[in-house]
Amino acid sequence: MPSISGKLFLYIPQDISVKAIEVKIVGSFKIPRPEIIAGPCQGGTTVERSQTLASSRDNSFRLPSGRYEFPFELPLAREMMDTVTGVGHEYHSYEVRGVVHRHFYSDIESSSPLRIHRTPNVFYANLLDQVVPSVEEHLNERVDLRYRISIPMHIPFGASFPLRVEYSSLSDQPQKGQSRSDIHPRSITIHITETHALKVTPTAADAINYNNPLPLIFRKEHVILHQSYTVQPPARALLPESLDFDYSSTIPVQLPRDFHACTQDVQSELIKVHHNLRFNVEFERECEDETESSQQNKN
Template structure:
């Protein structure tokens, strides 16, 4: 449940029919319209509690300060809060409402709240995971491997990225490394009635957006080196730390629903020093 207090300061005596609080969930998905910016969505959840009312048409509230406690029950089927850089796909708000004698409704206060579900990840599951990695060969001169401990990274955490290189030539060595975390949004958009007529289609479309939530460059990693077993080159290994954003204004959690899909991926770029600079992006 969501509990709190509604604080009202009445400047002069007023007649009121009712005072209540309401918890409202709202879905707001941007459409990719050709004309103007519009949104699809609506109310996804609503709970209300009456805090003061009268059997008559209204009651008098004298001038002064009022503190009214409330508690609103929640549901297990409530969708999560989904906000981030430049969007509020799904949000919740607790509203304080006053209904006047003429049935005029005023939202006297509004406070956003967040709702998130804890992922069902067991420590044993993380230990049993195969270490995710990407490896390859560049110009038949440098073998590389980039690996992370787990794909299940907590929101706002700092996680290590292991980089390993094996040069098959003595004049080939790793240089600057750039790591970035890309956030991808897939949104299911239902066409409006006018769009269905204009474009002769009633099928939903999937819009895609992608941006980097983290971009970090490492120019001077502390490598551990060793002579290769074939004596023709060297081996390097180092660990870089990636710091994820710790606020929901800078990053959005992974999510998969019928309308919204969000996921993240790690992208890296390595510059190698040789007779001519070479760059590999995977």
Template structure:
């Protein structure tokens, strides 16, 4: 009968995404609840509640297909009630109730993504009636803490470069602009490969961003005794970005002497998903841990097209939420990161590298064995200290020494 007397009800939030920071003014969840009644109704109370819920999927665990939930945060505010807390009569017509929740500076972030709703917040308006079921209107809201990476204006960028020599006799240099990247952004990955294997050529490079999720809750007393466990854990891994760059024979550039001295150097963008339901931010708490890694796999082949070597390198990433990313209606405005801290260039080609100083000096000896002044300043960069090899007396012959 109560629902038949309601012409309309609406819960409106001023902001669907709230950011909390210790250095800024206290954040608030504000909004209004509108209720239209066709006639007088008896109501015990009307209250609004902000609740945080931690949910762990139980599919395949203990034979259950449901989710285990736990309340992590709760604030409550009365909107209408009698002084004696008894049932009161609410007249017919339109009614509007305003509410305001002051949020603490330390609060667990909203954590959602592909196939998970680990931690969510909901605003609920509850109309309580005596000896009858409650009438509830709810709406979800996202709450994030502003990352220290966002509030520290003097924070230097943290570029990451991996270079080395693989077991397959391949030199490589891999660089990213910053290991800390905003949610939904696009950032460049620079790659350089120089196989020392004869006739080895680069076939394809695959770049992936892998997200690893782990969530856990304390097991109940009955579950602990029955299954001998302390925690219920849910773990899964997913690929949030994948891209393959292929190379053909036309990409190869043989050297002047006809030898297979080939090097590959290129930059390719990595675009994180611009959806709150396709990717999560990196986070590590008591109950939830989500990490991200960048996998770079290079495949090499021989002249016949048969695979000769495969190398894989892994770079850690930290994806953080920022107020500049989430727009109206929870749309994502991805940023385009194009900077590289320090040098953007991988090692130069082998034939262009500076040769050994001793060999260079020895090559400039005249026919009589008298070394000439060998200036090597031009071989070094302008930032290095100039150096020179001065004229020296030749070493005495063996028979003169004895």
């Protein structure tokens, strides 16, 4: 069973009477209500596990002044929800709390945030090797260009992944043994949006005012990455899976690495988060002042 371990450090400047000393992990979710619905955030405690580090069979015991270290280990359930944070929100978070319980006095409490995430069952490198099945299209009638854009099927949080562009012209094909390089991609613009679907239960007052006691689904969307990349001079397609195309170019795309800059994909009853990748590829001719573009979306 997974667990977290650590030490609780206490500094007691003067002797105090203590009922018990414990450490606990607390998970809580907080979903903001939209402006049209009154009331505080929808939230609650999702998990709470504690361990008593010191206690007395009597009502209390005396703790002399000094510095103390209390090692602890708290078990974690496998079904615990991941930490979910992002731009302007903390839908689900954890913290470790150290508490000194006292009689007739306020408890002494300190807390530290904790992140819990499930890791993939395979290495990140293997994840990035699983490429999305290709989609081949004709650009338009003016430039009869066939192309393919490929990205990994599963992209870990904060990873840098390759985006490969393969293409060939269907018009004026060169004779066998000749090469062709008059049409090639000039730039690729990446646009990644993040969409949230939040299930909010109306308060009693809102249920009466809007005559709707049923939960409501609210959606919001924002951009987490918008970047243009200059494509390096094309190379002949040498990979076995690229032999149907004349040329290929690869660019590295770096996702945000800050946990508060984007949110991982989430699929739960109350929170759903998914991402959409839209790219725009501009092609140009070397000998003519002409540029064509293509747009695609991938989820």
